[in-house]
Amino acid sequence: MANPKYEEWLTPEGLTLLEGWARDGLTNEQIASNMGVAESTLYKWKNEQVEISEALKKGKEVADYQVENALFKRALGFRYVEVTREHGEIVKEVTKEVAPDTTAAIFWLKNRKPHEWRDKQEISHTGKMDHRLDVTGLTTEELRRLAQLDD
Template sequence: MAKYDYWLTDDGLQLLAGWARSGLTDEQIAHNMGIAVSTLYEWKKRYSEISEVLKNNKEIADIAVENALYKRAIGYSYTETTKEDGKVIKTVEKEVVPDTTAQIFWLKNRQPERWRDKQEIQNSGNMDFNVTIKVVE
């Protein structure tokens, strides 16, 4: 059995899916597979099953993080339940205030033309103007 054969089985693809959904990089996934990252890149080109399972599950993880960042940026509320011996003792509604850092990160990445720190201004070079300096003694 060739080394890649296992990774094309349902068990192998499920393991790859789990690693991708957990946020592992291609380098980490290759390490877990016991292969060089260049081999993983080659297998992704050659075997669409491997490429698709990694792509789709990385996307799932990215969406989950994006949703969490968005939630943190706008703030949210949740119910905290305290239990003792399996019985509910207290239920409290808590609120997490919007996070300015999350808002800045979101805006800089989603709308960089409006929110980047450094604004680029282009000058056509066709502006003629004269400056007169008057020295007052």
């Protein structure tokens, strides 16, 4: 027998709450807690009720876009106006500049252009590798010295 409790979350108010919590960056665990259900119940309802799944997805997309935009802005650097107020009145406005953030730029490029910016480069070698070291004429002492070079 199905638990009809999910029905309260299918109302316009319930769906707006779910979308808002997702937009605010809450995890599924936190959203389930706010709903008064176990996280497993939330996953079940998401699978069974398209409206719940879509509300959460829509809210998370908004948050993701905001983070993407902030990362992009940080990667490029930006200017902003700092306003100083005393007793509610503007005393001065100063334009400040935030330098581009190399880490943000690298992160952006590694994710947006992984074939060109990933750390691991694929290098293929064609041809023979037929090199052999002849140690038959070496003394035990010479072999020991060679072995120590590898350390």
